[in-house]
Amino acid sequence: MKVAVVGAGPAGVRAVEVLLGAGIRPVWIDEAADGGGRIYQRPPAPLQRDPKALYGFEAARASDLHAALDAAKPRADWRPDTLVWNIHSGRKQLNTLNAGRQGVVEYDAAILCTGAMDRVVPVPGWTLPGVTTMGGAQIALKSQGCGIGRQVAFLGSGPLLWLVAYQYAKAGAQIAAVLDTTAFATKLAAAPGLLRGPATFAKGLYYVAWLRAHGIRIAEGVTPLAIEGTGDVTGITWRDAAGRTQCAACDAVGLGWGLKPEAQLADLAGIPFDFDALQHNWVPRRDAAGRSPVPGLYLAGDGSGIGGAEVAELAGARAAMALLQDAGHAVETAALDRRLAGLARFRAALEKAFPFPAHLAAGLPDDALFCRCEGLTAGELRATITGPTVAAPELNRAKAVSRAGMGRCQGRVCGPAAAEILAAKLGCTVAEVGRLRGQAPVKPIPLVATP
Amino acid sequence: MRLARLRDTDRVPLHLSLEGAGIAALEGDTLLTALLAGGGGYLREGEFGDGRRAGFCLMGACQDCWVAVEGLGRVRACATLARPGMKVTRG
Amino acid sequence: MTETRCEVLIVGAGGAGCSAALHLALRGSRVVLLERGQVGGQASGVNYGGVRQQGRNPAELPIARKSREIWGRMKQLAGTEAEFTVTGHLKLARTDAEEADLIAYLDVARQHGLPLRMVGRNAIHVEYPWLGPKVVAGSFAPEDGSANPRLMAPALARAARDAGATIHERTEVVEYAHDGTLFHLRTLAGGTFSAPVLLNLAGFWGGRIAAAFGEAVPIVPLCPNMVVTEPVRYFIEPNLGVVGGNVYLRQIPRGNIIIGGGHGESDPGQPGDTPWSRPVPEVTMQAARLAIALVPALEGVQIIRTWSGIDGQMPDRIPVIGPSSTTPGLFHAFGFSGHGFQLGPAIGAIMSELVLDGRTDIPLEPFRITRFAPAA
Numbered sequence: 001m002k003v004a005v006v007g008a009g010p011a012g013v014r015a016v017e018v019l020l021g022a023g024i025r026p027v028w029i030d031e032a033a034d035g036g037g038r039i040y041q042r043p044p045a046p047l048q049r050d051p052k053a054l055y056g057f058e059a060a061r062a063s064d065l066h067a068a069l070d071a072a073k074p075r076a077d078w079r080p081d082t083l084v085w086n087i088h089s090g091r092k093q094l095n096t097l098n099a100g101r102q103g104v105v106e107y108d109a110a111i112l113c114t115g116a117m118d119r120v121v122p123v124p125g126w127t128l129p130g131v132t133t134m135g136g137a138q139i140a141l142k143s144q145g146c147g148i149g150r151q152v153a154f155l156g157s158g159p160l161l162w163l164v165a166y167q168y169a170k171a172g173a174q175i176a177a178v179l180d181t182t183a184f185a186t187k188l189a190a191a192p193g194l195l196r197g198p199a200t201f202a203k204g205l206y207y208v209a210w211l212r213a214h215g216i217r218i219a220e221g222v223t224p225l226a227i228e229g230t231g232d233v234t235g236i237t238w239r240d241a242a243g244r245t246q247c248a249a250c251d252a253v254g255l256g257w258g259l260k261p262e263a264q265l266a267d268l269a270g271i272p273f274d275f276d277a278l279q280h281n282w283v284p285r286r287d288a289a290g291r292s293p294v295p296g297l298y299l300a301g302d303g304s305g306i307g308g309a310e311v312a313e314l315a316g317a318r319a320a321m322a323l324l325q326d327a328g329h330a331v332e333t334a335a336l337d338r339r340l341a342g343l344a345r346f347r348a349a350l351e352k353a354f355p356f357p358a359h360l361a362a363g364l365p366d367d368a369l370f371c372r373c374e375g376l377t378a379g380e381l382r383a384t385i386t387g388p389t390v391a392a393p394e395l396n397r398a399k400a401v402s403r404a405g406m407g408r409c410q411g412r413v414c415g416p417a418a419a420e421i422l423a424a425k426l427g428c429t430v431a432e433v434g435r436l437r438g439q440a441p442v443k444p445i446p447l448v449a450t451p
Numbered sequence: 452m453r454l455a456r457l458r459d460t461d462r463v464p465l466h467l468s469l470e471g472a473g474i475a476a477l478e479g480d481t482l483l484t485a486l487l488a489g490g491g492g493y494l495r496e497g498e499f500g501d502g503r504r505a506g507f508c509l510m511g512a513c514q515d516c517w518v519a520v521e522g523l524g525r526v527r528a529c530a531t532l533a534r535p536g537m538k539v540t541r542g
Numbered sequence: 543m544t545e546t547r548c549e550v551l552i553v554g555a556g557g558a559g560c561s562a563a564l565h566l567a568l569r570g571s572r573v574v575l576l577e578r579g580q581v582g583g584q585a586s587g588v589n590y591g592g593v594r595q596q597g598r599n600p601a602e603l604p605i606a607r608k609s610r611e612i613w614g615r616m617k618q619l620a621g622t623e624a625e626f627t628v629t630g631h632l633k634l635a636r637t638d639a640e641e642a643d644l645i646a647y648l649d650v651a652r653q654h655g656l657p658l659r660m661v662g663r664n665a666i667h668v669e670y671p672w673l674g675p676k677v678v679a680g681s682f683a684p685e686d687g688s689a690n691p692r693l694m695a696p697a698l699a700r701a702a703r704d705a706g707a708t709i710h711e712r713t714e715v716v717e718y719a720h721d722g723t724l725f726h727l728r729t730l731a732g733g734t735f736s737a738p739v740l741l742n743l744a745g746f747w748g749g750r751i752a753a754a755f756g757e758a759v760p761i762v763p764l765c766p767n768m769v770v771t772e773p774v775r776y777f778i779e780p781n782l783g784v785v786g787g788n789v790y791l792r793q794i795p796r797g798n799i800i801i802g803g804g805h806g807e808s809d810p811g812q813p814g815d816t817p818w819s820r821p822v823p824e825v826t827m828q829a830a831r832l833a834i835a836l837v838p839a840l841e842g843v844q845i846i847r848t849w850s851g852i853d854g855q856m857p858d859r860i861p862v863i864g865p866s867s868t869t870p871g872l873f874h875a876f877g878f879s880g881h882g883f884q885l886g887p888a889i890g891a892i893m894s895e896l897v898l899d900g901r902t903d904i905p906l907e908p909f910r911i912t913r914f915a916p917a918a
Contacts (some may be wrong), residue, residue: 031511032530038510044532046479047459086823095823100524102827117512129452129493129505136509144484145459149452171457231503232452232492252452262512270818372507372515375499388622389696390581390703393711397580400587400692408514408772408846413507440821444514444772444844446524447801447830498773498797517772517844524842 001327004029004094004105005076006084006265007113009037010309011301011316013065015111016072018320022329027105028076029096031083031443035069037115037301038135039309042066043143054142056167057203058309065313085441089269089294097445109296109323112266113316116259116302119281121181121361122378122417123155124368125227126255134160134256138167147173149252153236155224156256157182158354159200162207164254165216175216176250179238181257181357183221193349200346217248224360227253257356259306260416266303267438269294275431278348279306280356281416282435288340289333290319291326298323311343361417362424370421371414373407381418382425394434398422408444411436452505454488467537476533482526483509483516485533494518494528495542517542544734548574548708550897551725551737553715553751554744556586557691557883558875560698560709561612561890562741564619567705569898574735575699575707576727578714578747582695584817585745588851589766589883590790590802591691592781594631595656596683597647599860601908602885603654608904609888610685616887620701624693625794631686632661632670632780634677634836640785641679648681658683672777674838688781688792691883698890716813718754720869730814739871739897743889746810746854748862748876752911756868759914761877764855765806767825772844773797782836789832799843803829806850821848855879856914863889863909865896873897874911 001024005016008030019026036042040062042049051059051066072078079098086095087110094110096103118133125131132140132148134156140146147168153176154165165178194201211218221241228235228247237247258279266284267273271292273282283305290298300319301312314336321331364370366379384392384401392398395405395418404418405411411418415436423430462477469491476485483506486494493503494516506516509529516528521538523531550566552559555577563575577583593613595606617623635641644660651658661669661680670680699709710733717728718740725740742751749761778793789803808819826848834841854877856862861879866872873896875889882889888904895902 033532043459044479044481046462046477053458088823104823117508117510127497127502127504127507129487129503132506133508133510133513136507139509140454140484141457144454144479144481145457146454146484146488147457148454150455173455173457369501372497372504372513375497375501388620388700389693390699390709397696400582401696406847408517408844409512410847413513439847439849440823440826441845441848443511444846446842446844447771447834447840448827449831449834449838449841525844 002106002108003027003323004107004110005113006094006110007037007115007301007303008035008069009113009115009301010040010065010312011113012037013069013072014313014316015113015300015320016076017068018317018324020072020075022324026076027079027107029079029082029084029094029105031081033080036066038139040065041139041143043145047145061309083443083445084265085443085445087265087269089297092296100446100448107296109298109327111298111300111319111323112303113301114262114265114303116261116306117412118256119258119260119356119416120255120413121257121357122364122368122370122414123224123227123255124365125229127369127372128227128229128233130229130233130252131227132252132254134164134254137254138164141167141171147171147252148254149233149250150174151176151250152252152254153177153179153248153250154254155179155236157357158256158258159204159350160256162204162211166207166210169211169214169216175211177217177219177236177248178211179222179224179236180220181222181224181360182354183241186355187353190349190353194346194353196342196349197346219246258354259302261303261305263303264438264442266292266299268440268442269297271297273435276305277431278351280358281306288337289322290315291322307343307347311340311347314340314343358420358430361420364417364421370417371404371407373409374403376402376404378421381421385425392422393426395419395422395436396434399436405436410439452487452493453490454484456488465533465535467533467535467539469539470541480533481529482518482531482533482537482539483528486528486539545726546574546733546735548572548735548737550739550741551576551727551735552741552743554742554748555581555695555699555709555711556584556743556745557582557695557698557886558889559741559743560695560702561887562743562893563702563707563709563890564698564705565890565894566897567702567707569894571898573707574737575702575709576713576715576729576735577709577711580711581699581709582691584851585853585878585882586695586886587691588768588849589691590768590800591688591792591883592631592790593626593689593884594683594686594781594783595884596631596651596658596681596686597633597783598881600650600654601860603656604904605885605888605892607654607656608891609885612887612891613689620697622693622697623689624697625690626687627689628685628687629792630780631683631783632680633783633785634673635679635785636676637678643785644679644681656683657685672837672839674835676835682780686781694883694886714813718751720755725871741893742872742874742876743893745876746852748874749854752862752874755866755872757866757911759862759877759911760857761854763808763810764853764880765808765819765850766802766853766880767804767806767821767829767848767850769801769826769829769845769848771799771801772846774799774843778837784836789829789836791833791836799840801829801833803832808850808852810852817852819850819852821850853878853880853882861909862911863892864906864911867912
């Protein structure tokens with residue numbers, strides 16, 4: 001049986017571990033040079049790799065995962081530095097690109113563990129050099145030992161906001177401000193549910209308390225106004241909860257409002273997507289074990305709906321077990337299923353504590369860029385409703401008319417904001433305007449003269 | 452944009468160039484780190500008159516850090532390790 | 543549910559259907575246009591965007607000439623020219639045999655008043671220094687160009703609506719009947735529509751409508767395999783094609799290069815299904831190789847998106863256009879075989895003439911539906 005696993009983050013590592021344990025040697029592909037995914041990304045060899053310094057409270061978990069990764073690599077058909085740019089679920093083929101060379105991987109069953117990226121709300125000035133995603137800010141620090149600037153502001157909402165600010169402060173960067181778009185009261189209301197995951201909740205409180213104790217400027221319930229600067233970032237302005245305009249000088253800004261699945265392969269495979277109102281994301285359809293409706297395809301980790309690293313590890317293992325079960329192996333999964341169900345309840349509380357600020361995206365000023373690739377403004381997207389062609393009743397028509405999502409990133413970055421802008425303009429829900437359909441290649445691939 | 456080196460600065464130095472100007476970097480830097488910590492300032496110009504860019508996601512997703520390396524072709528700066536002597540041009 | 547009555551029912555809101563709705567509405571007809579998916583969702587919206595006359599089957603040239611005239615006043619007609627740009631179309635030869643083909647077509651062009659200029663072996667690399675050494679000659683049609691297919695049909699649809707036409711998207715017709723006087727159409731959602739005139743402008747699915755009226759034709763789905771690159775410096779001005787048509791490419795002033803060649807795969811589905819189509823990776827790679835052979839500087843430029851859509855192809859590669867042979871009041875125009883985008887505006891005008899004037903100046907005999915051996 002030919003099995004392929006795409007992705008070597010927490011979900012991919014645990015999936016491969018289970019497969020190897022059952023005597024299956026999968027083709028295991030990751031776009032990066034090493035595994036670990038984004039969360040447990042290891043720095044290139046010349047940098048220090050001390051887990052405590054890099055992963056903090058998660059050091060033990062990171063070390064365990066790296067040990068499993070390193071043990072699994074030589075036993076699997078490990079293919080790093082390899083982009084899977086297309087999937088054909090009928091022929092059961094993956095199209096790959098490695099060092100400029102095209103390849104095809106045949107599979108009988110495949111587990112897609114394609115991870116997530118930051119979910120971003122555009123803010124005027126967000127394309128300036130010096131502005132990165134929250135995840136990007138964290139990667140710069142963890143994987144490269146660098147801050148994105150000397151004096152950094154963080155803007156967004158969710159656990160990563162506080163964690164990254166804490167990590168930056170500990171590393172010696174100046175924190176200009178930590179700006180949370182969620183009001184304190186919203187988080188407080190969700191606190192009882194968060195106690196289902198006491199360790200995670202406590203860590204979150206610790207970061208916030210630490211930042212406060214170190215006199216770092218913190219504001220909650222803010223409305224971002226602009227990232228200031230012409231060539232480079234010089235400051236950030238926002239409206240505070242009381243309605244006053246505030247500003248802070250800074251030379252870099254990290255932005256992020258939780259995560260969104262990198263689910264392009266699931267899309268190209270023809271797996272249907274559903275709008276998950278709680279996480280406010282489109283997620284590929286799967287059962288609790290990770291089976292997709294497309295025969296032979298399994299989904300695990302944040303690429304199948306945001307659950308975080310701990311869930312991803314369990315879900316990766318569970319999806320591999322589902323694959324084995326479907327191939328006739330007897331596998332005991334009851335305990336694992338109970339743990340996954342418990343973590344799902346905690347996740348629901350977390351989403352309630354940090355809701356996606358749809359109103360901020362919807363209210364982006366007409367002259368602000370929302371699509372980085374095509375250089376499009378919110379006003380240009382809104383014009384698709386009233387412009388010289390028939391109205392855009394959904395996102396793909398708006399894409400066709402405005403080019404939103406037609407650039408190099410294929411709407412990864414601007415997609416959520418575009419949907420909010422369009423929904424607000426049409427007066428319908430974001431689920432009703434739909435989602436940008438995926439198109440191969442998943443990421444840019446070069447025109448080449450030789451195959 | 453200038454990345455601030457906060458730790459791990461005792462690595463082997465290496466040198467490359469951006470638009471012909473020398474850039475001092477460290478072994479283990481990605482091209483993005485090398486160029487933006489080394490004073491390159493930005494990586495590309497938006498094609499549609501919408502300003503300079505210096506990457507955004509640093510994880511190969513946003514496609515906003517493409518640069519050209521002589522002999523290698525166009526690459527994402529965030530996902531390419533800097534090597535001694537690389538001749539880089541923006542965009 | 544009450545039946546919606548109108549003067550002309552049109553099925554299929556591609557470029558031809560929207561243009562027909564517009565031309566009829568402008569002359570005062572009460573028109574209802576029914577579209578299974580979205581306006582311009584298939585062949586009209588996903589094609590390459592060539593506004594090309596050169597190289598066409600001679601039978602199509604009178605339509606292409608008429609359409610080119612309409613393209614020239616598209617802004618007045620539809621409120622936007624849909625990025626229509628007269629860049630010229632340069633058709634390239636890569637062998638002596640292909641060059642002979644270009645030379646032979648000069649006579650055809652002359653007979654139809656189509657301006658066409660041969661660019662010989664010496665001149666071709668002087669005039670277009672970015673062409674690769676495999677290119678041996680070209681013929682240049684200065685009046686040709688390209689437009690944005692994503693904008694064309696929606697613009698015509700809006701203009702038609704503004705002129706009084708009614709357009710229903712996501713309205714699939716599942717039952718066709720004719721009672722001797724009126725057509726009666728029933729939709730998937732249960733709506734019913736009737737009119738004395740029915741225009742079948744439904745692309746590949748037009749074959750099914752013809753079959754419903756007892757005149758099945760041998761039509762098959764045709765899916766262009768389309769590629770677009772990231773934006774790069776603008777240097778390819780003309781729309782490029784080759785003899786044989788295995789690759790074609792153009793660059794838009796924003797910098798993206800659109801490359802077509804070969805075919806994707808599809809399933810047009812059964813009534814009620816959502817059709818799908820998609821490009822084929824190997825075909826994409828082959829088109830890339832052929833494109834680089836024409837323009838070597840394309841090597842290394844990044845592909846950012848590929849797509850396909852469904853058109854209908856006839857065995858002789860020209861469409862069915864004209865009155866039904868079985869049912870009075872039914873007119874067809876479908877099966878454009880991968881090159882209907884340029885023709886769409888004129889098809890709409892011709893349909894309006896057939897309906898309202900009972901005649902058109904354009905010779906339609908080569909496109910008659912009865913030209914095929916009876917299909918089983």
